[in-house]
Amino acid sequence: MFSLIILLSGCATQGTQQSSPLSTMDKDSPEYYVASGYSFLSNRSTKKAIKEFDKAIDLCQKQHKDREEVIYASRSPVETLYYMMKAAAEQKSAVAVAQTCADALYFKGYAVLDFGELELAQNLLDQALSMSPANAMYLSEVGHIHHIKKSWKEALDVFIKAEDAAETYSPDQVKQKELTRAKRGIGFSLIELGRLDEAEVKFNECLEINPNDKTAKHELEYIKRLRTNVQGDS
The missing domain is CATH 1.25.40.10 (Tetratricopeptide repeat domain)
Structure with missing residues (x-):
């Protein structure tokens, strides 16, 4: 028997953006490192940005390592509903979370393109899409x-x-x-x-x-x- 679990935070219903100032964020959270990395990326400090995204990815892996459900990252209720219906059709357990961990993969993929690493970029984006196929x-x-x-x-x-x-x-x-x-x-x-x-x-x-x-x-x-x-x- 499959189950559907929806865990929605405010970030899960918004577009990809980091609007909260870094000073208000938990420095041990993926959100902090994605926001920090995005700040470096915006200032063309690509190597520093990649390091921040790596920290976020590492924290995400630790957070989700014991989960048995398929993990989807969603930006809107309609997207979440699609993922839940997709999981139900496949008779899989699924959870919808905020976009942060998928964004970490996406932004790192975007960043490594600066160094011509096409295969690594595509691999990272494929991982992001496994969480957010829509x-x-x-x-x-x-x-x-x-x-x-x-x-x-x-x-x-x-x-x-x-x-x-x-x-x-x-x-x-x-x-x-x-x-x-x-x-x-x-x-x-x-x-x-x-x-x-x-x-x-x-x-x-x-x-x-x-x-x-x-x-x-x-x-x-x-x-x-x-x-x-x-x-x-x-």
């Missing part, structure tokens, strides 16, 4: 890694998942940002696959959401130039 931000970062590798079809597949996740599960305060990033990722991938008409649709969808999306505007101009070059060669 997190559009994590999915888009995996898509970005595929772009770096020039694996355009793989990138397209991941960004399509990110788009769906953003539309369905991203919290309202980050939905626009995560949705447009996913759509741009789809568009970039489609350009590289030579599917310009489909790419154009995606970038126009970005402008419908955010008329000031400079990247989408730039890519639409790039598509026009590509078409002009093709016509000139024919």
